[in-house]
Structure formats: structure tokens, C-alpha cells
Amino acid sequence: MSLTTIIEQAFGPAATSVQDNLIPCAVLGAVTARGERAVRWAGCAQIEPKREEASRETWFDLASLTKVIFTTTRVLKLVEAGRIGLDDTLTTVIPDLRQYDMNAAERRLTFRQCLAHQTHLPAVEPLYTYGQDPETLRAFILQRVWQSGPAVYSDINYMLLGIAIERITGKPLIDQPLPPGFSFQPDPNRCAATERCTWRGRVIRGEVHDENAFALGGAAGHAGLFGTIDAVLDYAFSLLDGSGLSGESLKAIKTRESDKRTVGWEGSYPGWHGGDACSSVTIGHTGFTGTGLWIDFDRGIAWSLLTNRVHPSRHRDTGIMALRRATGEQVTAFFDARPQS
Template sequence: MELGSTMFTFLQEQIDKERLPGAVISVIHRNRLLFRGAIGYRQLWPDRQPMSINTVFDLASLTKVVCTLPLILQLWQRKRLSLHMPVAEVLPPFGANGKENVTIFQLLTHSAGLPASVPFYKEGLNYHETIARVCHQAPTYTPGTRVVYSDLSFIALGAIIEQVTGKSLQRVANEWIYTPLGMQETQFCPRFPATRYAATEWDHWLGRPKCGEVHDENAFAMGGVSGHAGLFSTVSDIEKFAGEMQTATPLLFDPDILRYARQHFSAGMEEPRGLGWILKGAQTNSSCGRFFSPFSYGHLGFTGTSIWFDPVAELAVIFLTNRVHLGRDNHAIRRIRPALHDLIYQCLFF
């Protein structure tokens, strides 16, 4: 099967059935770009605007692994923190309500006792007030005993980065990741022309779809910058990040640190977790499909973005969509993602 036409036939069917507005996809094998393409629309209303390769996407929770995780790993590599140190050693208020022994490692593995999310934005809290509330949050389960995917954990990690470096999250990310890797279009609070963005959900306050404003409500209330969401980027920039994750000779990291981050640290818990990454492991319903190896790792973003790596097949798939443009209750992406990854694998290896 021919890779490009097979993927586009499948994706066009999803667009025709109004399951997706559009998508940009990149397939990388053995650090060689096999395919990069755009299909469908970056915006459906008030008028249809075609998707393009240079469309800027709200990455949503890909922020966690394209910004926050690599910065924490660099701080560890530079010996400016230890993964197993209590968070309260860096952020003393975090020790409130029985969290004095919760570690950075537990934040990274979503096992810190924190709930999935809290709608702080409904209280009108700003950036610093939100971080204060996260620090004061009581555990909802015994830390280290469960995996509960938590935005709060990565809000705290973003605050740790700023506390240790004395710089804003955006500035540290620019200096330590995006400038060295040439990721010039990866930004918080971006200022691209409106015609560059993949529109997300209709906003009743704005009277239009969000377009260049972060979709996540807590990140929006925090001024668009947070460790859990808020980052915008393009497929070409994410390809550069993927190359850094896959190469045997990374520019910014000790290869052993990157390998450590994708080890399985949550045996016997709800889902297989590395540091930041979700792992395929023995899952039979993974979003990377049936054929990616058990050693595969990746992450998803609520807006419809995802990145998956299979180190055995030396394969990376970047799949960027704005599925929430059709409403956040549009869950067709849950079927589309694994089916697409299966098609890619079949085209390449069967």
C-alpha cells in the first residue's frame, strides 16, 4: 500500500463524515521523513479555510512532553534538582495537606495523589493564584499507589522550573530547547497572523471559534502559559523535537536520560507510565494501535494532537488535528488515531 494515498483516503473519509475538520500528519522512519501532508480544513466557520503544512496548532497537553518534561530532564541532567526529592524542597507551600513527601518523580509519573483537574478558572484565579491552589490541594489518593493523569502535576512542574531557574517557562524553553533545535514556531501566547491557526472550539464569550488563544480554560486564565497546556507549534517544529527524541546522538540530552524517561514506572497501576510519557506496554486499546511495539511511548493533546514513537521500528508519527472545532464532545478521534497508526504500520512493514 502507498503510504500517502492510503492515509489521505482514510482521513478524507473522516472529514467527509464530519469526524474531523482536517489534519496535518508526519511519518518519520529511521530519522528520515517519509511523509508530511495536510488535508481538510483549519477552520470550518464562519468560512472554510484549508489546512496547510504551516498551520499552527494548539498542542494542548503535548505541552507536557514538548516543554515541561524536557526542561525537568535538563534540570536533572545539570544536577540542579533530583527526581526523587520532595517537591516541597523547591516549592515549600506544596507540602500542605499531607504532601510533604510527594516527589518530582511522582508528579512526572502522574502518581502524586493529585486529581485530574480542578476548574480554577471558574474562580477567576490568575497564574500565581492557580499555582498557590495547586500547592494547597489535598491528595485524593495515597501518593505512589495509583496513576491518575493530572494537569495539576504539570502545573506544579512548570512552577518548579521557574523557581529553580529564576526565569519564565517560555524563556527557559526557548533558551534550552527551541532555539538550539531550531524550533522557531513553538511558542506560548503566539502572535502569528490569524490565517496561520487551526481554529479550536467555538467560544460563546468571543462569539467565534478560538483561533490562536489557548483552548484549555485553566491555561487561558493563567495568561496562556502553564506546564500542562498552552504551547502552540507546527508539524515541522515537532519533527525537530521528534528527531531529538529518536537520534542516538541527541544535541541536548544524555541518551541514557531519554531512555530512562520511557521506562515503565507504574507496574500494577491503572496505565503504563514513564516520566511524562504514556507507554503502550501491554495495552490492547492504545491510541497508537495494535502493531506498535510494547516499548512505544507517546502523548495526546485534548485539542486533537498526538505524537507516538516506536523505538523498535524506529518510527515516529505526528498527528495534528483540531478535532474540538467540531465540539469537545466529538470523540471520533479515539477510533481514528489507532486506525491511522495501524494503516501506517501496515503500509510500511506488512
């Protein structure tokens, strides 16, 4: 069974979701460690204000896939280059972090802790309601006395990492170099639309859906990256074949820092978004707009499901969790069923 046939069959749940108007469009792609690739798509990149069909070349707001594809990878590359250590504190590059309280908990945070969401920081904060000046908001993030709590999946962790990357490289995130097929400033006419945003008063297309990332200038450590399915698969292949990260960095993204999390990624666990058929050495991540990427190192296959499930509104049940799980289970089941050479 060819990979093309596998993806055509595994696309069934997504095709049904599009047909039932649960999501406007879906693009499913997979790549193997040997370089085989297949992509299938259906639906509309935009249904409001006018309908436009999706294609293999449609650019998606990757939302929190920014955290792994861009931020985690860039931090690990800086570690590989000797610019920082994974267990260095953020203050080694952001000395003004909580600069009015030298005993503040934020000054003890390390890159590893932020990457693995093992901090006291809250999940999210509506920063965009405090203003839209990016530099003032960055200062606010650095000086705020954050409410302390148990370790949770936190956008704030990655906002801080984004600021650290800017400090180290001397470039705003929006101007950082990116591989082909990725951009923080895509052509809107090539993008899948996201939400009819009440705050911005328009259907969002080609600008980041996440309000905080928008207020921070369009790119932040937690969101802002756009990409095509082939760009996402190129990235996944670079991890499968070991060309994208060094041995120690690859080990870091596979090694658990907690029950469910590695450096940057989630590791598979019962009931997770990648489906229960994944091997124990599978990592994955999702994005709020309806995106996701999973890499099963044992099987040597990665798959990505890109949707614009928040178009035209996030305030409805699209069944995205069930769709992700069903897709992952179909991909792995059909992959396992084909003769192995």
C-alpha cells in the same frame, strides 16, 4: 516503498474523517531514525466564522502534548544539568508548597511521581472558575488541600511541574525559550481554530484552548504549547537519534513506572491510542484538541497526527480514538511492508 507513499496511504482514515465532516482538518507526518520525512494534510484550519484551508505550515494547539514536548523534556534537561534530581521532592525548589502543613502529602511528591502520574492528585479542577489572576491561581494550586485518591492521569501534576520550572529558571513559562516551530504565543492567523468557547464568548484561535492554562496566563505545565507538524517531527527525530535527551533520560521515558506509563509518556498496551501494531518499545501521548505523537523505537519511526477535532465544539463524537488507532496501525503496517535495506 517510500515514506511519502506510506504516509499517503496511511492518511486514508484521516482523509475520510475530514470528508465525512467528523473533523475539520488533519495533518499526518512521519519521520524515521535515518531522517526520512513525509507529511500529508487535508481540510480546513477554520470553518467558523469563515473557512480557511489547512496547510503544512498550520500551527496547532498541541494541548497535552505540552506535557511531553515541553514539560517532561525541560525537567529531564534540568536533571541532566544537575539542577535537580528526578527523585527530589518538589519542595526542593518550591519550599512553600503546602507551607501551612509540613506533613501534607503534597510536600512528599517527587518530580518522577508527577511526571509519571503516580500521585494522589485529582485529574483536573476547574481553576478558571475561581478567577483569572495567574499569580493568585498559582498560589491556590500550591496551597490547596487536594482531595486524595488513586493515581490517575492528572493535569495538576504538570501544573506543579510548570511552577517548578518557573522557580528554577526564574522565567514564566510563556517566556521560556523554545525550538523553531513552537510557541506559547503564536500568530493567530497561522493557527487552526479550536472551540467556540462559551466562557470566553468567541471562537478560540491562537490562544490556548484549555481554560485553566488560559487563566494561568496562557502557558502552564499541562497545556499551552502550539506547534507545526514539522516542529513536532523535529522533536520526535531528536529522540529517535538520541540528540534530544541523554542516555539516562531516554531510558527514563522508555521505562515503565506503572503498567501503562513511563516518565512523561504512555507506553504501548493492548487497545491504546497508537494502535495494536506498535512494538513494546513505543511511547505516545495525545492532546484533547485532537493531537497526538507516537515514537516506535524498535522500528525507528515516529508519527504525529494533528487535528482540531474540537472545532467548533467539543460536544460531539468525532471518532478521534478510532482514527488514532487506525492511523497508527496503517503507518506501522505499510512501514513493515516496505523492503528493508
